[in-house]
Amino acid sequence: MNHQELTDKDIKPPRRILRLREVERLTGYKSSSIYRMVKEGVFPRQRRIGPGAVGWDSREVDAWIEERLDGVA
Template sequence: MSTQMTQAFRTERRILRRPEVEAKTGFKRAHIYNLMKAGKFPKALRLGVRAVGWDAAEIDQWIEERLNDRT
């Protein structure tokens, strides 16, 4: 089984709100949205008229890819 598949099975599938994404990445709101606009960060999911969230699995995968890129 590949590392990505193993990671996907271990990752809890839930929706993260912005404060959780900021805590996981260390980025603030403006930087997250700039990365999204540039296509370098997972897109937010619309949850309501004024609410968005991110798929926890996508955020965890994005973090893992950044860590793998540094080697």
Template sequence: MSTDNQLVLDLRGVIELTTLSQSTIYAMAKKGEFPKQRRIGSNRVVWLRSEVVAWLEQKLAA
């Protein structure tokens, strides 16, 4: 799945983009160290691609 032109990412997209595991993403989010997920339906959450990319760029620059 290509994530280049998407406004939002599901969990699979976040994993693909960051190469982090699901458990790492949720653990970091719980500690406030990862962009916040957004609920867009009763059983659906997404992340804003721009926030995930900005977070990743910050990590790579450090």
């Protein structure tokens, strides 16, 4: 029987909608920097989730963070 060992990278966290305050907490950036980076195309774009409400795809934000930690940025 072939058993494969799972690593942390093999297990994806559930996909969620992140609101601005959580994106700030996860990245360490404040809203003005986040929106500037979105405008420059170097941070994931927010999505409209309702009237007057936006959110970020958690997997896109997680991937952005991983790239920085891995030194790709």
